[in-house]
Every structure is written in structure tokens, then in C-alpha cells.
Amino acid sequence: MKLIRSTNAVASLAGVMVLSASNAYATDEIQVYNAGIAEIGQFTIQQHLNYVALGQKDPPFPGGFPSNHSLNGTPEFAYGMTDWWELGLYLPFAVQDRQFLSDAFKLRTLFVSPHAEQRNFFYGVNFELSYEMPKFAQTRWGLEIRPIIGVRNSQYEFIVNPIVDIGFGRMGEVDFAPAARLARNFGNDVFAGFEYYADFGEIGNFSKLAEQQHTLFAVTDFKAGVFDVNFGVGCGLTPASDRLVVKTIIGYAFPVPGQKPETRMSSGPVNPFTHSAARTFQP
Numbered sequence: 001m002k003l004i005r006s007t008n009a010v011a012s013l014a015g016v017m018v019l020s021a022s023n024a025y026a027t028d029e030i031q032v033y034n035a036g037i038a039e040i041g042q043f044t045i046q047q048h049l050n051y052v053a054l055g056q057k058d059p060p061f062p063g064g065f066p067s068n069h070s071l072n073g074t075p076e077f078a079y080g081m082t083d084w085w086e087l088g089l090y091l092p093f094a095v096q097d098r099q100f101l102s103d104a105f106k107l108r109t110l111f112v113s114p115h116a117e118q119r120n121f122f123y124g125v126n127f128e129l130s131y132e133m134p135k136f137a138q139t140r141w142g143l144e145i146r147p148i149i150g151v152r153n154s155q156y157e158f159i160v161n162p163i164v165d166i167g168f169g170r171m172g173e174v175d176f177a178p179a180a181r182l183a184r185n186f187g188n189d190v191f192a193g194f195e196y197y198a199d200f201g202e203i204g205n206f207s208k209l210a211e212q213q214h215t216l217f218a219v220t221d222f223k224a225g226v227f228d229v230n231f232g233v234g235c236g237l238t239p240a241s242d243r244l245v246v247k248t249i250i251g252y253a254f255p256v257p258g259q260k261p262e263t264r265m266s267s268g269p270v271n272p273f274t275h276s277a278a279r280t281f282q283p
Contacts (some may be wrong), residue, residue, distance in 0.1 A: 026074040028092035032181035035116035035124040038080030049073040054243035070096040106130040124148040139167035191221040262263040
């Protein structure tokens with residue numbers, strides 16, 4: 001009897017250790033940043049919504065919630081400070097089993113090469129400070145560092161975001177979670193391509209391949225009136241990944257003060273280069 005109890009205790013402890021080693025898979029924002037920002041003095045808003053149709057049925061850590069059949073999202077507010085600097089605020093949330101869960105807030109500051117939408121080669125870096133709730137993460141404070149490196153012409157673009165996620169505190173880790181995008185411009189503000197998202201785990205101690213998260217999305221970007229829309233369907237490539245995820249981003253750029261609405265161009269990271277046929281690309 002003592003042997004059975006000891007074995008059960010060891011198994012339970014091992015299970016807790018496995019769950020503790022797992023990283024939370026935040027799906028409130030599934031996006032590749034392309035160095036597009038709001039114009040100076042302009043406000044923009046985006047609504048991110050991602051539904052995990054087939055996801056993980058076990059929580060990523062003790063006290064967390066499994067991703068299966070969860071709706072995750074965030075309203076994102078941004079303001080253009082200069083032609084190379086944008087500030088933003090996120091209010092992440094999740095809905096599961098008819099329960100609304102708030103994940104507090106995230107503050108971000110984004111620095112980019114000026115007029116990136118007109119350049120063949122563009123770059124930038126985004127810093128995102130987050131305060132998270134116990135259901136979403138094992139650490140209360142976190143920092144995302146997201147470099148942006150991309151190339152494009154009038155037809156294609158390729159962008160890489162080699163993201164580093166830092167969790168502060170006793171349970172915190174420094175993870176490598178890169179993202180990439182390859183898309184083609186089909187004209188008339190319609191784009192289609194692929195986006196890739198991964199989480200390799202702790203830097204210097206990557207997880208085994210089966211425990212890493214790798215997801216490939218087929219995506220499209222288009223205009224719907226005054227709104228920019230990004231829509232994608234993703235398939236998980238490893239056992240630790242959510243198997244089927246549907247994502248969408250709806251964005252709107254408010255008129256720039258003092259500028260006629262019909263003369264403004266949409267901005268922000270949803271549509272990479274709206275009206276690109278009329279633009280001259282620069283190195």
C-alpha cells in the first residue's frame with residue numbers, strides 16, 4: 001500500500017513538473033509586425049479575435065486554463081508619436097465555457113524605420129510590457145522584445161519577427177518565440193500568403209520538438225470599406241500546438257487631425273502596403 005501511494009505521489013509530482021515546464025500559449029494576438037505605424041497625431045484601433053477550434057485539453061500549468069474551444073482576443077489602441085515611433089495599449093481577454101476572463105493589460109512602444117511601407121528593406125523593434133492574471137501566466141509581469149526585419153517589392157514581402165519573451169519572477173523564463181510572414185499582393189488591396197508562429201521554449205534549454213509549439217497559418221488581408229481585415233486559419237504541427245485556430249484582425253485608422261479623410265492612407269500592421277501600386281519603393 002505504501003509503495004502504491006509513493007508511486008502515485010511521484011506520478012503526481014511528475015505531472016505537476018511537466019505542467020510547470022510548459023509555456024502558456026497566448027493567443028490574444030496572432031500577428032506578424034511589418035513596421036507599419038499610425039501617422040503623426042493619428043489614433044488607430046484593432047480588434048483581435050482568435051478561436052481555438054481544436055486545442056490543448058490540459059492546462060499549460062497548474063491553475064491555468066486549457067486552450068480548447070476558447071475565444072481569445074484584445075482591443076488594441078495605438079497613437080502615432082512621430083514617423084518612427086508609436087505607442088499602444090492592449091486589453092487582452094478570453095472567453096471559455098461562457099466565462100469572461102480578463103488578462104489585465106499590455107503597454108507597448110514601437111520604433112521603426114520611417115515610412116517603412118515605401119521601403120524595400122525595413123526594420124524596427126517593439127517592446128511590450130504586460131501585467132498578466134494567474135489564469136494566463138505563472139508570472140505577473142512580462143516583457144516581449146520583438147525585432148522586425150523585412151523585405152518587399154510591389155508583389156511580395158517576407159518578414160521575420162525573432163521574438164524574445166521574458167517572464168519576471170521565480171517562475172519566469174526567457175523564451176524564443178519567432179514569427180514570420182510570406183505574402184503576395186494580388187492588387188485591389190488583396191493579399192494572401194502564409195504566417196508561421198513558434199515557441200521553442202527557454203533560450204539555452206529548448207524544449208523537445210514534440211513539446212514545442214509550431215503553427216502554420218494560411219492568411220489573407222483585404223479592405224472592407226474603411227476597415228483593414230486580416231483573416232487566417234492555422235494548423236498546429238506538433239503535439240503541443242493547438243491543432244486548429246481561426247484568427248482575425250479588424251483595424252480602423254481615424255482621420256489625421258487637419259487632413260481630409262479621403263486623402264489619408266490606412267496604416268498599422270494589418271495591411272502591409274495598401275495602395276502599393278501607386279507608391280515608389282525605396283531602399
